[in-house]
Amino acid sequence: MEKIMFGEIFSFVPAPKIKAEKGRNRGKYPLYTTGQQFPQRTDQSMFNGPALIISKTVPVSIYYCNGSFSASNDFMIAKANRNCFTQVDPQYVYFYLLGNLSLLEHEEKKSFSRQSIQKIEIPLNSLETQERIIGTLHKIETLIQKRGTNLLLVSELKKVMFLNFFGDPVLDKGKFLFSTPFHNLVTIHGGGNYQTQNVPRESKEQLAQLTQTAITRREFDPVQNKRFLHKQFVKDSHYIQKGDVLFSRKNSLKLIGSAAYVYDDIANLTIPDTIFRICCNPKKISGVYLTYLLNDENFNKQLRSYFGGTLPTMSSITTKKLKQFIIPCPDLALQHKFEKNILFLRQMEDRMTKQLSRLRQFISIASNDLFSGKEIIHIKPDLNALLARIDPENGNYDYSAFKDVPLVNELIRKISREEEEFPDIDMYNRAQKVLFALLKEGFVMQEYDPKKNKMNLHINETTETYN
Numbered sequence: 001m002e003k004i005m006f007g008e009i010f011s012f013v014p015a016p017k018i019k020a021e022k023g024r025n026r027g028k029y030p031l032y033t034t035g036q037q038f039p040q041r042t043d044q045s046m047f048n049g050p051a052l053i054i055s056k057t058v059p060v061s062i063y064y065c066n067g068s069f070s071a072s073n074d075f076m077i078a079k080a081n082r083n084c085f086t087q088v089d090p091q092y093v094y095f096y097l098l099g100n101l102s103l104l105e106h107e108e109k110k111s112f113s114r115q116s117i118q119k120i121e122i123p124l125n126s127l128e129t130q131e132r133i134i135g136t137l138h139k140i141e142t143l144i145q146k147r148g149t150n151l152l153l154v155s156e157l158k159k160v161m162f163l164n165f166f167g168d169p170v171l172d173k174g175k176f177l178f179s180t181p182f183h184n185l186v187t188i189h190g191g192g193n194y195q196t197q198n199v200p201r202e203s204k205e206q207l208a209q210l211t212q213t214a215i216t217r218r219e220f221d222p223v224q225n226k227r228f229l230h231k232q233f234v235k236d237s238h239y240i241q242k243g244d245v246l247f248s249r250k251n252s253l254k255l256i257g258s259a260a261y262v263y264d265d266i267a268n269l270t271i272p273d274t275i276f277r278i279c280c281n282p283k284k285i286s287g288v289y290l291t292y293l294l295n296d297e298n299f300n301k302q303l304r305s306y307f308g309g310t311l312p313t314m315s316s317i318t319t320k321k322l323k324q325f326i327i328p329c330p331d332l333a334l335q336h337k338f339e340k341n342i343l344f345l346r347q348m349e350d351r352m353t354k355q356l357s358r359l360r361q362f363i364s365i366a367s368n369d370l371f372s373g374k375e376i377i378h379i380k381p382d383l384n385a386l387l388a389r390i391d392p393e394n395g396n397y398d399y400s401a402f403k404d405v406p407l408v409n410e411l412i413r414k415i416s417r418e419e420e421e422f423p424d425i426d427m428y429n430r431a432q433k434v435l436f437a438l439l440k441e442g443f444v445m446q447e448y449d450p451k452k453n454k455m456n457l458h459i460n461e462t463t464e465t466y467n
Contacts, residue, residue: 001125007118009088010078016046016071032063032071038148039063046070050090052078052097054117060104064094076114092130093122095137099367123371133370140363147356154349158342162292165338169328170298176328183323186245186290187279189237190319191271196226201268207234209270215246215260218295222266237277238270245278245287246271247294250316257303257317259294261287263346276322285327286335288342293327351426387430399437405459408444411435412457 027041032053045068053063054076071077080090097104103120125133167175182188194209200223201208207228214224222240240246242265248258251274259278271277280287293299306325307315402408415431435457438444445460 003121006120009084034074050080179328185285189277191273195229201227220260240269247276250274261291288339289335
């Protein structure tokens with residue numbers, strides 16, 4: 001197959017100067033920043049597409065934008081040359097590199113350079129084939145983007161829920177029953193400095209120390225750690241446990257005071273001296289409530305008055321000062337009700353995250369199949385992705401997307417084994433809904449097997465099907 005060099009299609013433009021901190025949830029244009037699965041928003045437009053946005057650091061990430069956008073200074077921007085459209089569609093190159101991210105990584109330095117990227121060879125198909133590949137992969141990517149948008153909405157819903165339950169802890173003080181110093185509600189443990197390697201641990205059995213990045217996004221990420229260099233004595237109070245509130249006691253002025261709740265069991269992870277481990281008295285305060293309180297924008301600003309430090313880029317707070325900080329305490333039963341709602345939303349997030357992971361795997365497999373020359377028609381749709389789109393309350397749903405022989409056979413096989421084949425009961429109920437609809441339409445038939453004394457399901461061979 002004929003190939004074309006990346007440098008013949010794209011030219012790199014001067015690096016962006018905007019910082020990732022400029023991003024927010026709303027704005028006219030997408031803002032691409034590292035560490036975010038989906039772009040943030042900004043009202044500042046720096047570039048016009050079509051362009052590829054490629055990260056400079058590991059793990060590599062790549063995005064495609066056809067309109068106006070901005071990007072942080074962690075990215076390189078490659079704009080499509082005007083004369084390239086007669087040979088190759090820029091989005092076609094994007095999907096090829098998305099399925100072959102290893103091509104973007106420099107073998108020796110494990111970093112990225114414009115020179116090495118410009119030498120990457122792209123397989124050159126006809127424009128008609130390129131359009132077919134783009135059309136197929138774009139549909140999957142649209143599902144991924146929708147799932148990502150829904151995840152962001154759930155994340156925003158949790159913040160709104162806090163205000164709906166309790167009001168603003170600074171502006172609505174009258175809604176809280178009483179307030180008390182921190183030390184009456186919790187026990188605060190400082191961390192330690194252990195000798196570590198600059199790599200994360202490979203298994204949960206290995207000892208490791210958490211890094212600041214594990215909580216700066218206000219969600220606990222145990223993957224962000226550094227493995228112990230050798231066996232060392234560890235104080236019991238330094239071990240992270242389920243139910244802890246982890247609090248950034250030393251950081252930049254924007255990130256200091258960030259809190260993250262440990263929802264799940266964790267083993268062999270310790271806190272550094274830049275993070276407090278806060279253990280709540282369950283008879284007085286909910287750890288989930290406390291986490292959302294500390295992360296509340298107005299309350300966090302109030303908390304910063306207790307911070308010290310000679311540099312605004314590195315502020316800190318002592319245990320003594322934090323113990324004296326006044327914490328507003330609503331009714332404990334209301335805190336527990338809030339906690340229950342947050343746990344429910346987290347379960348929803350978990351299901352959506354797993355679905356998103358399957359979609360990412362699916363687009364990678366589909367991309368490899370397409371660029372290796374396999375017929376597009378033979379690419380199997382993702383059953384779970386389609387099931388996730390079913391509205392259980394909608395009685396007039398269009399089930400035509402499920403009328404695919406391999407897809408229906410997979411549905412029959414999985415549902416015959418019931419819940420064990422599905423990630424949760426909700427997905428199983430959706431599968432049942434689809435199957436009943438296909439039975440009603442006559443697309444699927446059921447017959448009694450007297451030998452096994454059971455009903456067997458199969459596709460109606462007289463019905464028009466898609467192979």
